[in-house]
Amino acid sequence: MLAILAAIVFGFALLIDFLNTNLGAPDLFNTHTLMLIGFLLLSLYLAGVGSGSRGGGGGRWYRGRRPGRG
Template identity: 65%
Template structure:
């Protein structure tokens, strides 16, 4: 989820840069602020914070006996 939020942040900054607008917030929509926010979200995602993909936690389907779809 945090990686998606980082992508949204980078996308908003890219669109504001392409259309040459700052949405009326001169100090908020600039490169250092948006890059810091995006990199913070990516770092949190890679650190395991949030609802990212988990492996080995035992969640998922368990099939007892014959597995469906096996002919």
């Protein structure tokens, strides 16, 4: 989820750069600030923040009959 948010922020920063606009607040939302927010989200994603548990909890991950048992 954080990687998707980072991609959206990077796309928005690229659009602002292409349109050469400052959104009325040149010091608050410029291209560099949005790129830093995108890098922050991407680094949080790579660090594993917000990923939740991947094991499904407990130790039993297979539901039903176990494979290889007769």
